[in-house]
Amino acid sequence: MKIFIDTADIDEIRQANDLGLLDGVTTNPSLVAKTGKPFRAVLEEICEVVKGPVSAEVVATESELMLNEARELAKIAKNIVIKLPLTEDGLRATKTLSGEGVKTNVTLCFSAPQAWLAAKAGATYISPFVGRLDDICQIGMELIEQILTIYNNYDFDTEVLVASVRSPLHVVEATMMGAHVATIPFKVIQQLVKHPLTDLGLARFLEDWKKVPQ
Numbered sequence: 001m002k003i004f005i006d007t008a009d010i011d012e013i014r015q016a017n018d019l020g021l022l023d024g025v026t027t028n029p030s031l032v033a034k035t036g037k038p039f040r041a042v043l044e045e046i047c048e049v050v051k052g053p054v055s056a057e058v059v060a061t062e063s064e065l066m067l068n069e070a071r072e073l074a075k076i077a078k079n080i081v082i083k084l085p086l087t088e089d090g091l092r093a094t095k096t097l098s099g100e101g102v103k104t105n106v107t108l109c110f111s112a113p114q115a116w117l118a119a120k121a122g123a124t125y126i127s128p129f130v131g132r133l134d135d136i137c138q139i140g141m142e143l144i145e146q147i148l149t150i151y152n153n154y155d156f157d158t159e160v161l162v163a164s165v166r167s168p169l170h171v172v173e174a175t176m177m178g179a180h181v182a183t184i185p186f187k188v189i190q191q192l193v194k195h196p197l198t199d200l201g202l203a204r205f206l207e208d209w210k211k212v213p214q
């Protein structure tokens with residue numbers, strides 16, 4: 001499963017990239033707003049650090065305007081992926097962009113039929129938001145299972161990008177289900193590495209090492 005980081009914070013992106021395990025980045029308007037910097041500058045900075053797919057979201061709500069925005073965003077770097085909302089206009093724009101060979105990430109997906117339509121529109125990635133479903137007492141990961149089954153049944157190339165990840169458990173379940181990508185907040189990436197028994201074991205080894213004659 002590929003690891004994307006879900007942030008627009010360049011320091012977090014650099015740190016995750018230094019691990020050598022980062023495959024891409026997803027941003028959204030809320031994440032960009034947190035940086036306090038202009039949208040284009042944020043994306044340029046990210047694309048200098050990460051060569052894998054970097055999702056940049058359109059904010060227009062009408063398909064023709066989405067397409068104008070998408071074409072401008074695509075000029076920033078070769079690895080920009082256009083993120084579009086799962087609306088009728090978003091699907092129309094996705095279909096057009098995929099026909100032009102532009103990579104797309106259809107976001108704000110909360111149901112299996114939505115994911116099916118995004119794949120039919122030729123989306124490169126579908127982003128189901130598991131954490132936000134959990135928040136309203138629906139099991140987000142069940143949606144991932146449904147989408148993977150549907151895509152597998154019809155051999156869709158669209159990759160399932162597990163989004164709105166809140167904990168290592170979401171990541172583990174995503175890998176067990178065979179999701180293609182998870183976009184993970186920096187804090188959760190750090191949590192994936194950590195285990196108290198690793199820390200304890202290492203401390204003990206280092207302490208015992210002092211007793212070994214040098």
Ligand code: E4P
Pocket residue numbers: 006026027028107127129131132163164165183
């Ligand atoms: C996906 O691309 C979104 O940026 C993100 O995963 C949303 O996560 P949230 O529900 O924690 O805001």
